[in-house]
Amino acid sequence: MTAVPATGETLAGRYRLGEKAGAGGFAVAYEAVDTETGETVAVKYPNYDSSNSTAVVEQYFQTEADLLETVEAAGGHPNIMSLLDRGEVDGLPYLVVEFVDGYELDEAIDRTDVPEEEVRQVGVALCGAMAFLHGNEIVYRDLKPDNVMLTERDGLVTPILIDFNTATSAAGGVGETTILGPYKPPEVAEATETDARQGPWSDVYSIGKILLFLLRGAVPRKDGVDPRDFGVDCEPYLAETVEKATRSDPDERYRNATAMERVLRERDSTPPPSASLVRQNGDEEYSVYPGDTLGRRDATGPAPSIAVRDEEEYVSTVQVQFEYEDAGWRLRDSSLNGTYVQTGDGWQRVLCAAGRERLQRQGEDPTDRHGFIPPESYKLSDGDLVALVHPSYGLTFQFRT
Amino acid sequence: MASIETEVNRPAVPPEGARITAEVDVEPGEQASGVERHIALCIDTSGSMSGAKISRARDGASWVFGLLDPTDYVSVVAFDSTAEVLLGPVRWGDLGRDEAMGMVEELSAGGGTDMYAGLETASESLASLDHDPGASGDAVRRLLLLSDGKDKDHTVGEFEELARDIDGSGVRIEAAGIGEDYNQDTIRTLGTTARGKWTHLEEAGDIEAFFGEAVESASQVVAADAELELDAANGVEVSDIYRALPQAQDVEPEWEANTATVKLPDLTERERQRVVMKVAAPAHDPAEGVPLVQVRLRARGDEATDRITVDYTEESEELAEANEEVQLDHQETVVRTELGKGNVEAAETQVEQMTRIHGETEVVEDVARETQVVKEGGKAERSRATELVDEERIE
Numbered sequence: 001m002t003a004v005p006a007t008g009e010t011l012a013g014r015y016r017l018g019e020k021a022g023a024g025g026f027a028v029a030y031e032a033v034d035t036e037t038g039e040t041v042a043v044k045y046p047n048y049d050s051s052n053s054t055a056v057v058e059q060y061f062q063t064e065a066d067l068l069e070t071v072e073a074a075g076g077h078p079n080i081m082s083l084l085d086r087g088e089v090d091g092l093p094y095l096v097v098e099f100v101d102g103y104e105l106d107e108a109i110d111r112t113d114v115p116e117e118e119v120r121q122v123g124v125a126l127c128g129a130m131a132f133l134h135g136n137e138i139v140y141r142d143l144k145p146d147n148v149m150l151t152e153r154d155g156l157v158t159p160i161l162i163d164f165n166t167a168t169s170a171a172g173g174v175g176e177t178t179i180l181g182p183y184k185p186p187e188v189a190e191a192t193e194t195d196a197r198q199g200p201w202s203d204v205y206s207i208g209k210i211l212l213f214l215l216r217g218a219v220p221r222k223d224g225v226d227p228r229d230f231g232v233d234c235e236p237y238l239a240e241t242v243e244k245a246t247r248s249d250p251d252e253r254y255r256n257a258t259a260m261e262r263v264l265r266e267r268d269s270t271p272p273p274s275a276s277l278v279r280q281n282g283d284e285e286y287s288v289y290p291g292d293t294l295g296r297r298d299a300t301g302p303a304p305s306i307a308v309r310d311e312e313e314y315v316s317t318v319q320v321q322f323e324y325e326d327a328g329w330r331l332r333d334s335s336l337n338g339t340y341v342q343t344g345d346g347w348q349r350v351l352c353a354a355g356r357e358r359l360q361r362q363g364e365d366p367t368d369r370h371g372f373i374p375p376e377s378y379k380l381s382d383g384d385l386v387a388l389v390h391p392s393y394g395l396t397f398q399f400r401t
Numbered sequence: 402m403a404s405i406e407t408e409v410n411r412p413a414v415p416p417e418g419a420r421i422t423a424e425v426d427v428e429p430g431e432q433a434s435g436v437e438r439h440i441a442l443c444i445d446t447s448g449s450m451s452g453a454k455i456s457r458a459r460d461g462a463s464w465v466f467g468l469l470d471p472t473d474y475v476s477v478v479a480f481d482s483t484a485e486v487l488l489g490p491v492r493w494g495d496l497g498r499d500e501a502m503g504m505v506e507e508l509s510a511g512g513g514t515d516m517y518a519g520l521e522t523a524s525e526s527l528a529s530l531d532h533d534p535g536a537s538g539d540a541v542r543r544l545l546l547l548s549d550g551k552d553k554d555h556t557v558g559e560f561e562e563l564a565r566d567i568d569g570s571g572v573r574i575e576a577a578g579i580g581e582d583y584n585q586d587t588i589r590t591l592g593t594t595a596r597g598k599w600t601h602l603e604e605a606g607d608i609e610a611f612f613g614e615a616v617e618s619a620s621q622v623v624a625a626d627a628e629l630e631l632d633a634a635n636g637v638e639v640s641d642i643y644r645a646l647p648q649a650q651d652v653e654p655e656w657e658a659n660t661a662t663v664k665l666p667d668l669t670e671r672e673r674q675r676v677v678m679k680v681a682a683p684a685h686d687p688a689e690g691v692p693l694v695q696v697r698l699r700a701r702g703d704e705a706t707d708r709i710t711v712d713y714t715e716e717s718e719e720l721a722e723a724n725e726e727v728q729l730d731h732q733e734t735v736v737r738t739e740l741g742k743g744n745v746e747a748a749e750t751q752v753e754q755m756t757r758i759h760g761e762t763e764v765v766e767d768v769a770r771e772t773q774v775v776k777e778g779g780k781a782e783r784s785r786a787t788e789l790v791d792e793e794r795i796e
Binding site: 218220221222225229230231 | 460463464466467468498502609610613617620
């Protein structure tokens, strides 16, 4: 086994380790100083002393490192712990991450009653972080109070996601987690027993339970929980939002974190506006909510909100995401091959930067029909056509509001 | 569908016979449909409960109300020098939360501790629901007892008898003692006899979780009133039977001829049960797969069977085969059961024996440590010692 550094030692000739900040089943964390910048950071490495086997610990550690790297590559998110450095010294893998000066969310209620407005803010921020992850093909799956730190930023209570070892991505995550808890939705808890896929709605459930925890100080395993039934005195919209988010049936919840974020922002539990996609030359029709992702069914990794069948597998796991802002819809591409929108005056190619770079590397033409760099997102209006991969590919939908 | 699996510590025994250890694991299977819960809260409101305890007991009732479904039934009984039904039994859907809370607000502390009357009254309140335990679509019935004091007018034996009656009416008792002044023998006897769990609560803040866990696990019941029938073959003796999981507890089997019936706690989703025992295999000519005990699980009309068998042989290689785990499970259960009763000496004797046989393995070290903890500790340590960890349920 690799020798692990301890308080007082300097890792990789750069990070001087201070106090141990915590140890979990898979990783040990130290507060540390980056001697090059003078900044306080946190250094994590695999917890070989945990009850898990070395192989499992290393696998989880690797998963977390890879996911944090994906998050950074996508620009990072203010409510997700940022990755500063990653490396290996004498066979010991380590991560250097932002040091979050705060306390775990489950300690929040020991301190004082959390005001309702703070609960709402934490909910909005967690939804934002989850929506960001979902847009990047990551489903967190194990959101619970121990995985969230609360800190103060700009005078606001701000939650920061700190653990990523059970999340899954399209690149494949670690096996199923079997530890049950009240924060896990039935489709995750019973993953081995039912076929219900896990998706953005799974994280919506966990956020709902976390909000109940902040309001009440405890959470039951029961689904569909209205805080008022447990003696919480709160505004109806918040109670209704928690109740809807925690339903057993994923179809009855907010479909994704973006939808729930909007509800919390607006203080109105009614689900946001929806549109629909009608398959051309086919009979499928899908409802579209803001924040929904559309991608290929049965792809490895997390399910998109809208999963379409694509035998030839040109459609990405998350091909596009639908946004709704200022009473208007937009489509944001996140695919490798691009998406086309027909607005009446011809097909407009929409392609994300990563897809464009990939096509360039392969010597293919990444431009649109006018020879311009295609936009990454595009406005959608009632009646527009949306074609995945290419208008001739056969996966074309009419967008209806 | 529940299933069972038997294991022995020695798959082969010599022709002159031997005493072996066996265990039966019961996998509850999955719940087919939701259950109707009949919950009686039986709360000590004697003078010593005043302050945080009674206030958190009210919060606990509030929490329980949040967990109930409209089809469930609930009653609340308070006892001090006398027992009183504060609420119900009533179908939750027929009662408003505000109305229920109004009645619970009447919980106030004062007077003595007639726990016996409290239990009788709570049991009668559930009985008044006129439920037929044998009927299909059985309800899951729970009496949740919370007390911090001693009932000086009744013996442990009297409570045991009462618990047996209550268990016989299809009601399981989940018993919790809080603080340092209650009689743990009584609490333990009530939980063990009426096939629930018994536990110690350290502080008022734990009351809500105790009530909540009991009510939520009741919704996961696959089959109430399950039992194991151990039908021993001629000349075979079964003894030293204990429940290992979900909690280390004594078992008093009902014997009929050479058949023992071991009543099990309600089978609950994801909660494996284990019964451990000693089996004396009589002399027998060399033969393979000789059945010693026919094991049958009966659970709500379903049945599952397995057999405890051994090979009789003179081959020393086969005789040397041993499944140490099974023996360790039995010994650990004995230690933990004794520790639950505060019988440190009996536990120490068993630990010494384990050390002699198995050396200082992880399990032996665990129980040795646990024994020391109980020796130096109090009620909390005794209660905690009975909780075996189901390794396979941990990631």
